[in-house]
Amino acid sequence: MTLIADEVEIEGPDPLARARSGDGEAFAELLAEHESMVYSLAYHFFNDRDRAADIAQDVFLQLYRSLVDIDSHAHLVHWLRQVTTRRCIDQLRRRRLRPVPIEEAEHLSSPSGDPTLGRALRQLVATLPESQRLVVTLRYQEDLGPEEISRIAGMRLNTVKSHLHRALRSLRRMLEGS
Amino acid sequence: MNLEDELKLALRRKEPPPGFRQRVLAATRRPRHPFRNLAAAALLTLLVGGTTAHFIEERREGERAKEQVLQALRITSHELRDTRQHIHELTK
């Protein structure tokens, strides 16, 4: 009996393995696959497109130099999230940036149902203290659970939960326009 | 309004600006990052039969230690320069 398949899928070495051996196109594939994740983490941390692009570029350049140390796709994703968040925090501390004061941010809140709510939320998230901001971004952008967030951010699990709880409380308060 | 649902919407992933990918790839082609080192390291890994769990763990620890070194030296350097600047301002 002869079976004829409708589709034939030929599996070659995955992009990570090819990129490790020096394949530039494979690295471009990795970039295409993960650029929005890395860029968005930085963007939601700073609410600033230029800064996010700069950080994302540096993360991928560091990845390019460190490819030989990445042993699996799962490791790659974890590595990208971890390095991106560390660069964001490091840059924030280094430049002594202060988040927008809460008093200034309160007027940005919008009633629910308003199409600018998303924009308002992003701006409010950017006013949170850095650890809360980080936890909220990882939780809601990447849909990660507290355990994974604690591994990426190097925080204790209870600390992650506490930051999340406080962040949501602050955001609710600001949105309610107290 | 469910805040968590709204947060998921507000914080969904965005595409980087146009030209981002080209800029990154152009930067990787600069001479100080030759692919030869990567190819040699990958070949060595194959020859010794792949990485052991210990080796993988050591690499992860090493990367973490390296990030901490860089952060520590950045903080130190910043404090030294900030202090120098402060002295300069006070003695103007």
Next chain:
Amino acid sequence: MRKAFLALLIFAVTTPLQAQKVTIDIPGLAEKAREVVDITLDAQMLRLASKFLSSSDEDERAVRGIVSKLEGIYVRSYEFDKEGEYDHTVVDKVRAQLGPSWKKIVNVRSKSKKDAEIYLDMRGGDQPLGLLVISAEPRQLTIVNIVGPIDLDQLSHLEGEFGIPKMSKRGDHE
């Protein structure tokens, strides 16, 4: 007796000078702080980190050069929500550990901005063998102790290198 004394003298002269590690932990402060940076890198961790600093990257090579001679890097940085949340005298215990070989090379006092002290351990003669930085701002306290041969110029020029992103031209908000 004389042989023992001579042995001790030879030992003292030929043993390499050991840089001093300063204990910079301040109990109770981390709990009050909003954010804490806590970095502890002994000689073993520094050797491990060095292996992962790229020799083809000019900036990481510079860091590797600095770190290769060090025995430890310790950083504690505490950031608080409000002014007055920490007592500036908490660093007295850190200063109290400094022996006569430690020289204060910078002492800046400013009511509104920042108090800063920089000490070098000069037990090695011309080459400092340790660095202690105490930086006290109204809402932030940072203490850095580096153990090992120090080049202050080299250290202070590191900022602005190794992958620090360029400053954005403007904060582009949606």
